[in-house]
Amino acid sequence: MRAKTHRRSKGLNGWLLSLPALVLLLIAASGPLLIVVIYSFLEPGDYSGVRWTFSTDAWFRILFQRDIFDGTVSLADANLSIFWRSVKLSLATTLIAFVLGLPTAWFIATRTPAARAVWLFLITIPFWTNLLIRTFAIMEVIRNQGLMNTALINLGLIETPIQVLYTDTAVLIGMAYVYLPLMVLPLFAAIDRFDFKLIEAGYDLYASRMGVLRRVVLPIIRPGIVAGCILVFVPSLGAYVTPRVLGGGKNMMIGNFIELQFGQGQNWPLGSALSMVLLIVVLAALLIYTRVSSRDDPNG
Amino acid sequence: MARRRSFDVTRLPGFTAIAILAFVLLYAPIVTLVIYSFNGSSSVNLWGGFSLQWYRIAFENEAVQSAAVRSFVIAASASMIATTVATLAALGTTRRGKFPGQTIIYVMINQPLMVPEIVTAVALLIFFASIKIATGYTGLGYLILAHSAFCVPFAYLPIRARLEGMDSAMETAAADLYASPVQTFRHITLPLLMPGVLAGAMLAFVISLDDVIITEFVKSAGQDTLPTYMLGQLRRALTPEVNAISTVLLAVTIVILTAFFLMTRKRD
Numbered sequence: 001m002r003a004k005t006h007r008r009s010k011g012l013n014g015w016l017l018s019l020p021a022l023v024l025l026l027i028a029a030s031g032p033l034l035i036v037v038i039y040s041f042l043e044p045g046d047y048s049g050v051r052w053t054f055s056t057d058a059w060f061r062i063l064f065q066r067d068i069f070d071g072t073v074s075l076a077d078a079n080l081s082i083f084w085r086s087v088k089l090s091l092a093t094t095l096i097a098f099v100l101g102l103p104t105a106w107f108i109a110t111r112t113p114a115a116r117a118v119w120l121f122l123i124t125i126p127f128w129t130n131l132l133i134r135t136f137a138i139m140e141v142i143r144n145q146g147l148m149n150t151a152l153i154n155l156g157l158i159e160t161p162i163q164v165l166y167t168d169t170a171v172l173i174g175m176a177y178v179y180l181p182l183m184v185l186p187l188f189a190a191i192d193r194f195d196f197k198l199i200e201a202g203y204d205l206y207a208s209r210m211g212v213l214r215r216v217v218l219p220i221i222r223p224g225i226v227a228g229c230i231l232v233f234v235p236s237l238g239a240y241v242t243p244r245v246l247g248g249g250k251n252m253m254i255g256n257f258i259e260l261q262f263g264q265g266q267n268w269p270l271g272s273a274l275s276m277v278l279l280i281v282v283l284a285a286l287l288i289y290t291r292v293s294s295r296d297d298p299n300g
Numbered sequence: 301m302a303r304r305r306s307f308d309v310t311r312l313p314g315f316t317a318i319a320i321l322a323f324v325l326l327y328a329p330i331v332t333l334v335i336y337s338f339n340g341s342s343s344v345n346l347w348g349g350f351s352l353q354w355y356r357i358a359f360e361n362e363a364v365q366s367a368a369v370r371s372f373v374i375a376a377s378a379s380m381i382a383t384t385v386a387t388l389a390a391l392g393t394t395r396r397g398k399f400p401g402q403t404i405i406y407v408m409i410n411q412p413l414m415v416p417e418i419v420t421a422v423a424l425l426i427f428f429a430s431i432k433i434a435t436g437y438t439g440l441g442y443l444i445l446a447h448s449a450f451c452v453p454f455a456y457l458p459i460r461a462r463l464e465g466m467d468s469a470m471e472t473a474a475a476d477l478y479a480s481p482v483q484t485f486r487h488i489t490l491p492l493l494m495p496g497v498l499a500g501a502m503l504a505f506v507i508s509l510d511d512v513i514i515t516e517f518v519k520s521a522g523q524d525t526l527p528t529y530m531l532g533q534l535r536r537a538l539t540p541e542v543n544a545i546s547t548v549l550l551a552v553t554i555v556i557l558t559a560f561f562l563m564t565r566k567r568d
Contacts, residue, residue, distance in 0.1 A: 140329065
């Protein structure tokens, strides 16, 4: 009986102490999300905002468009191409980050402890550096008079600058650049826990190099791979700053498309519905991640 | 010798080369940006010798001055608020075993890490727009509130990590010596927890200082912070002034991070 009361007071104290944080988050993070859900089911106002009439039009308009004259319904090609670009660029970003990130994480994890701390710190600095500054830095490199084109011209490889800035390639390079640390850190954490004696054991049992990689290394570091890929894919999909700066307004991703609905486009319900779609996709990705990582967790 | 052999075994072909390449790719743009902030030429394309002129121009620019002050005020207030509520939440959710609803608290606290920033930004835009109309208040309060909220998980994680690594024997001893819970907290728990609290406050400060998207959506007219000011500048002709501002922000981040690492490393 006493134990039960004790447990209840522990829970009560836990909630009471957490209350200020929860109130803050409810006001300025979770609560407003509910308003977005409501807004997605309203009609757009004449200039901006909403009219308080229930409508599923915003959700309909995510994928379809209705002809103004004859009312025929067709797929909204412009929207679809933006979604496809977002998914395509995010997947490509994840792939590039993985190809560069795995060897980097492996390299850091196999250093001596003192050197490892230094290399890790070198990865952490860009990770915490302002995203806009890093985007701006990569812009300086890839623009027509930038480092990359100047070097290529001086080497005699090209005559005129290659236009990379304000293309999808620029957005891809930029996102891979800014999100690379997000791939390296979880991969490092996974490889760091890896007992390298297992590799020797594998060799001692006459496994080939590929065999050791596939049967020993990969299964153990898989949670790190999943974590890194999700951590890169999720912010890439919702990216706003990098495509805005490097895509130059033409090459929109879904984040910029959402902003447009609150700017000149002035369709708040559509913007709200698009935000919800993005949120649902991201939460689904995170759910897959928690599933995979809890399944792979050796402790249960 | 045995150690060396195992190293050779673990070294996969090309991995070191790719890793070095990755580090070069990570740092070359940032280093270029920093170097060009000291450019004596007025063009971003030509090198005109070492000069601090762009720092002087940035410092004398009133828009930059007010944006810098605003950034600092918001970051300081937000990190203070976030750290306070995060410390309480960490005390409430750590070292007391599981209690009903704990998962809900975790999910709420970590929510800003999971929801895409653009979605939160849109949600706050809608929410605050109606409050602005209803109350007529358009001050910095909205930005401070928004920043405080998304800083909570960054403040919470180091504090919770510190708490979990803390031995409760000292607190038990204090309680045995008839210290009241408040005295125990004030003289034992809080001093022991302080490195975690400071680390959390630093991360929150850096996160707030760096924010672009939420600030861009929530700010009223004339409420630019340094990042949103820079974003606005990018639409116009590029000048090394933005490089100078970036370099200063970068330096602030590196100083705070170095302090953070030295502080959290002492714990091990």
